[in-house]
Amino acid sequence: EVVLTQSPGILSLSPGERAALSCRASQTFTTTYLAWYQQKPGQAPRLLIYGASTRATGVPDRFSGTASGTDFTLTISRLEPEDVAVYYCQQTGSSPAFGPGTKVEIK
Amino acid sequence: EVQMMQSGAEVKKPGESLKISCQGSGYSFETYWVAWVRQIPGKGPEWMGIIYPPESNARYSPSFEGQVTISVDTSVSTAFLEWSSLKASDTAMYYCARFVLGYNGRFDLWGQGTLVTVSS
Numbered sequence: 001e002v003v004l005t006q007s008p009g010i011l012s013l014s015p016g017e018r019a020a021l022s023c024r025a026s027q028t029f030t031t032t033y034l035a036w037y038q039q040k041p042g043q044a045p046r047l048l049i050y051g052a053s054t055r056a057t058g059v060p061d062r063f064s065g066t067a068s069g070t071d072f073t074l075t076i077s078r079l080e081p082e083d084v085a086v087y088y089c090q091q092t093g094s095s096p097a098f099g100p101g102t103k104v105e106i107k
Numbered sequence: 108e109v110q111m112m113q114s115g116a117e118v119k120k121p122g123e124s125l126k127i128s129c130q131g132s133g134y135s136f137e138t139y140w141v142a143w144v145r146q147i148p149g150k151g152p153e154w155m156g157i158i159y160p161p162e163s164n165a166r167y168s169p170s171f172e173g174q175v176t177i178s179v180d181t182s183v184s185t186a187f188l189e190w191s192s193l194k195a196s197d198t199a200m201y202y203c204a205r206f207v208l209g210y211n212g213r214f215d216l217w218g219q220g221t222l223v224t225v226s227s
Contacts, residue, residue, distance in 0.1 A: 035213045044202055050213035092212030101151045
């Protein structure tokens, strides 16, 4: 079973700064099976990225995803106040487990 | 409109049974898997199980195997999550999600969530 680890646990940045969120897998798997979600307080998670790097419909282009081996990164190029949320990565195979999440805050 | 609509919040006592629902609309319900996800307040989401409507046999996360039952009624495009005997530790928000399984897998459509509170 693939276990996902996310870091940092909390990321505090100023508006306009670049945010890099890490997701590391315990073993290699096909990168098409990695998705990222955004969850704001009181809301259901929202799909941001699938296939490690494809933005979902309606997702702003300041969000991007990359993959290198067992390391996956979600980047927010210019942080905006509405990006305050918890971000989860997920391995989307037949056992679609989530990582523990990274909370993004605005300074 | 493409959506997954879940049943309303529930308040139950320990030992009671419960079945909550998730109805898909605006898309071909039998074409996609449906997943159930638990989220305890302040914690991350946990996948509980998935079901493919045409086959009706669910696959469960080891953490939830034997604890819940996932089923589907294709005649009303609805998936269900059921408990036979609730515990206080089942208190959580429960989401259903449409699951694209396989290449570019993703939970691309989510229900609004059903809050289940179990308290004596």
